[in-house]
Amino acid sequence: MRVKTDIIFGDCAEVLCHLPENVVDLIFTSPSYADQRKKTYGGIHPDKYVDWFLPISKELLRILKPTGTFILNIKERVINGERSTYVMELILAMRKQGWFWTEEFIWHKKNSYPGKWPNRFRDSWERLIQFNKSKKFNMYQEKVMIPVGGWAKTRLKNLSDVDKLRDKSKVGSGFGKNVSNWLNRDKVYPTNVLHLATECNNKNHSATFPKELPEWFIKLFTRPNDTVIDPFMGSGTTNLASRRMGRNSIGIEILYDYYKGVRDQIEADELVLFEPEKKYETTGLNNECYRVRRE
Ligand SMILES: C[S@@+](CC[C@H](N)C(=O)[O-])C[C@H]1O[C@@H](n2cnc3c(N)ncnc32)[C@H](O)[C@@H]1O
DSSP: OOOEEEEEESOHHHHGGGSOSSOEEEEEEOOOOBTTTHHHHOOBOGGGHHHHHHHHHHHHHHHEEEEEEEEEEEOOOEETTEEOOHHHHHHHHHHHHTOEEEEEEEEEETTOOOOEETTEEOOOEEEEEEEESSSOOOOOGGGGOEEOOTHHHHHTTSOOTGGGSOBOOTTSOSOOBOGGGGTTOSEEOOOSEEEEOOOOOOSSOTTOOOTHHHHHHHHHHOOTTOEEEESSOTTTHHHHHHHHTTOEEEEEESSHHHHHHHHHHHHHSTTEEEEEOOOSOOSSOOOOOEEEEEO
8 A cells, every 4th residue: 555755844834724624634743842942943932832833723623534633742841940831721722722632641751861950850751632623533542552561460369359340430530440351361551651761862853752652642543544744743753653654644844954854764765756746835935845755
């Protein structure tokens, strides 16, 4: 089956307007954080972040299929000793825009080196906020099951009577557990915390996420031949993972060097037929858009 990878040079706020509606199965992205890493690719002032992002999320809502999912990797920074509130404000604003805030995953950066500041410790996790168009969306939970682990040997050896019944949640969450359900199983579902090391080897981009991060969500929310988009492509981690996993993908990047870096990698993949095309016209930017396709 043919896998398409469309790598586009431009501002996603403009490029997205040229994509058709309801075509994408998964949006997986990590936009520039507020005011961070200004030297490398700019930053948005925290007070302006929501206003900057809402026109983009409006287009993302339009291009996402009704069964699709949007995963937003973001973390509010500390300004003047206080955590900024722009991520919370963004979630509220996106709900008003029509998004359904389904879930929040945590990426625990398990290789963070120690550190201490006068009033806080090393920041060692980031949010992955899940938005959908409605409560019903595609999710392939079996694809991310994990080995049951050593706890099962001891915990399941001598089951009490309570373990054999559905034990109601003590905090009233509505979630119950029946421990005996896990007898004789070698795989279980994971939690919403992902323990992954940060990516330190990418010399071309200062903010790459590890390839396992998009891979996990691509497995969970898409099937082969579905379409994934990363509107803030960077070094193309999402697109390269999508490609390896047999998913079509679109990547948009505003900085030419990053865009070219990904394009070169895809060209180097010898199965690629490279075909420059003025496919997506963008306004106000004197750039060329390219379509890179594997035949
Ligand atoms: C946090 S980085 C993404 C890194 C990426 N996840 C990776 O693994 O390499 C955000 C990227 O978005 C790009 N960017 C910022 N504003 C953009 C915009 N309006 N349209 C497209 N790309 C943009 C930046 O140049 C930067 O490369």
